Amino acid sequence: MLIHKKKIRVEWGDCDPAGIVYYPRYFAYFDNCTAALFEAAGLPKHEMLKTYRIVGIPMVDTHARFLAPSQFGDDVIVESSISKWGRSSFDVQHKLFKGDILAVECLETRVWAVRSRSDAEKIEGQPIPDEVMAKFRSSV
Amino acid sequence: MLIHKKKIRVEWGDCDPAGIVYYPRYFAYFDNCTAALFEAAGLPKHEMLKTYRIVGIPMVDTHARFLAPSQFGDDVIVESSISKWGRSSFDVQHKLFKGDILAVECLETRVWAVRSRSDAEKIEGQPIPDEVMAKFRSSV
Amino acid sequence: MLIHKKKIRVEWGDCDPAGIVYYPRYFAYFDNCTAALFEAAGLPKHEMLKTYRIVGIPMVDTHARFLAPSQFGDDVIVESSISKWGRSSFDVQHKLFKGDILAVECLETRVWAVRSRSDAEKIEGQPIPDEVMAKFRSSV
Amino acid sequence: MLIHKKKIRVEWGDCDPAGIVYYPRYFAYFDNCTAALFEAAGLPKHEMLKTYRIVGIPMVDTHARFLAPSQFGDDVIVESSISKWGRSSFDVQHKLFKGDILAVECLETRVWAVRSRSDAEKIEGQPIPDEVMAKFRSSV
Numbered sequence: 001m002l003i004h005k006k007k008i009r010v011e012w013g014d015c016d017p018a019g020i021v022y023y024p025r026y027f028a029y030f031d032n033c034t035a036a037l038f039e040a041a042g043l044p045k046h047e048m049l050k051t052y053r054i055v056g057i058p059m060v061d062t063h064a065r066f067l068a069p070s071q072f073g074d075d076v077i078v079e080s081s082i083s084k085w086g087r088s089s090f091d092v093q094h095k096l097f098k099g100d101i102l103a104v105e106c107l108e109t110r111v112w113a114v115r116s117r118s119d120a121e122k123i124e125g126q127p128i129p130d131e132v133m134a135k136f137r138s139s140v
Numbered sequence: 141m142l143i144h145k146k147k148i149r150v151e152w153g154d155c156d157p158a159g160i161v162y163y164p165r166y167f168a169y170f171d172n173c174t175a176a177l178f179e180a181a182g183l184p185k186h187e188m189l190k191t192y193r194i195v196g197i198p199m200v201d202t203h204a205r206f207l208a209p210s211q212f213g214d215d216v217i218v219e220s221s222i223s224k225w226g227r228s229s230f231d232v233q234h235k236l237f238k239g240d241i242l243a244v245e246c247l248e249t250r251v252w253a254v255r256s257r258s259d260a261e262k263i264e265g266q267p268i269p270d271e272v273m274a275k276f277r278s279s280v
Numbered sequence: 281m282l283i284h285k286k287k288i289r290v291e292w293g294d295c296d297p298a299g300i301v302y303y304p305r306y307f308a309y310f311d312n313c314t315a316a317l318f319e320a321a322g323l324p325k326h327e328m329l330k331t332y333r334i335v336g337i338p339m340v341d342t343h344a345r346f347l348a349p350s351q352f353g354d355d356v357i358v359e360s361s362i363s364k365w366g367r368s369s370f371d372v373q374h375k376l377f378k379g380d381i382l383a384v385e386c387l388e389t390r391v392w393a394v395r396s397r398s399d400a401e402k403i404e405g406q407p408i409p410d411e412v413m414a415k416f417r418s419s420v
Numbered sequence: 421m422l423i424h425k426k427k428i429r430v431e432w433g434d435c436d437p438a439g440i441v442y443y444p445r446y447f448a449y450f451d452n453c454t455a456a457l458f459e460a461a462g463l464p465k466h467e468m469l470k471t472y473r474i475v476g477i478p479m480v481d482t483h484a485r486f487l488a489p490s491q492f493g494d495d496v497i498v499e500s501s502i503s504k505w506g507r508s509s510f511d512v513q514h515k516l517f518k519g520d521i522l523a524v525e526c527l528e529t530r531v532w533a534v535r536s537r538s539d540a541e542k543i544e545g546q547p548i549p550d551e552v553m554a555k556f557r558s559s560v
Binding site: 153158159162212 | 432435436438439444492
């Protein structure tokens with residue numbers, strides 16, 4: 001299993017008047033971490049979108065637990081991995097560490113998505129190419 | 141049970157290159173909706189922080205399901221309510237509707253938080269005042 | 281000259297650890313205000329993009345002066361107007377008021393932009409349709 | 421003159437439906453670059469706030485010119501430097517390069533700010549310590 005580690009500096013603009021990370025910003029961190037995980041597997045998202053003609057890998061379900069706050073100036077490490085491959089969806093797990101402390105834990109379910117052929121305004125799932133999953137196995 | 145409805149215009153900057161809401165922005169919507177719910181109960185958050193000397197009502201757990209995408213220019217309605225009062229934490233439920241369609245569903249657990257007396261860098265839970273819960277009952 | 285007024289609530293997530301609006305958020309406010317100005321002229325941006333086949337009205341130059349800070353919970357009013365129509369570009373002026381106080385002043389130059397026919401990755405200016413400018417005159 | 425270079429990956433969430441950076445995000449980039457510039461001079465912002473008991477270095481004036489768009493997946497380089505020291509304010513210049521192309525140019529005027537002694541809700545300028553300016557000279 002490929003685990004990607006990404007270091008993130010908590011910036012001034014990520015924090016709220018309480019001086020801690022404004023929680024929607026954690027989801028932006030995690031979205032960036034999922035992109036970085038694919039890049040670590042040899043699939044930079046901006047190239048992947050073109051290669052496989054997908055519109056993205058939109059979120060269908062996410063669950064986060066915030067165990068300890070992070071503050072402006074903290075350097076945190078996020079460990080990200082694919083925890084499950086489905087047919088047209090997959091799960092990503094993120095663990096955000098502040099030093100040795102697990103500060104945030106997040107699970108995502110995303111879908112391999114294309115524009116609908118019958119309605120360009122709609123987005124629908126499509127089977128994930130074997131090649132994509134194979135890249136994650138060979139990157140470990 | 142007080143249910144607050146908030147209309148939100150999906151703005152250009154809320155959307156990603158796929159033309160749909162960038163999902164971390166939904167959490168910003170929901171955070172604003174929780175503030176609006178308290179305001180509807182007679183507790184504008186910026187006054188509540190001063191009245192009760194809390195540092196905020198930070199998130200400890202949130203789970204969202206994205207059932208249908210929203211696009212730039214959509215007007216969505218979010219229905220928000222307190223689904224559970226605990227001793228020092230409480231649950232908020234949000235349902236985001238796009239017309240008749242339930243597009244996003246979200247559950248939050250937040251804590252009634254003060255700065256720790258022993259360590260000003262720390263934040264800790266405190267019992268929610270009865271008065272606060274009473275306001276929600278009398279606002280229905 | 282059509283002047284559109286938009287009321288904005290300063291939300292928790294708009295503010296930084298100093299408790300005041302994180303200045304990049306003002307630009308998101310102003311971007312929303314420009315969209316609202318066009319909508320007031322009968323040109324909702326999401327429809328305008330389709331009607332005139334433009335990719336957007338991207339910013340080419342913006343200058344803001346921050347005269348007084350705004351805080352979480354403030355309700356501010358932004359007055360927006362087109363200050364100049366060029367051939368393929370136009371200027372927008374925003375004045376953000378906190379009560380009677382002019383708190384932020386901003387000037388924007390935006391371009392009426394289409395995808396380049398020779399290179400779909402490029403964006404280029406195009407003459408603004410007379411019809412568009414006429415809508416602003418007739419809306420006053 | 422200390423010039424700090426910061427590499428920034430344009431993330432999915434930084435981009436709008438036109439597929440290019442949503443311009444308010446550039447200001448978040450530049451705010452992070454100003455913090456990185458101070459850190460390069462030996463003054464990490466989160467420590468500087470405590471050492472000099474300032475509330476921040478809020479923006480009073482900023483002017484940006486957007487010369488070329490950046491897209492999702494681009495790696496850009498921002499060169500930042502202090503272009504002028506005033507008594508209680510200072511100017512920062514940012515140049516964002518996409519390869520060899522100068523894509524965005526930005527000028528900032530910021531103030532060395534403390535909470536007012538007479539009114540804790542107010543923020544006011546204070547002379548910049550010589551020590552702070554000296555650090556920039558000795559870091560070149």
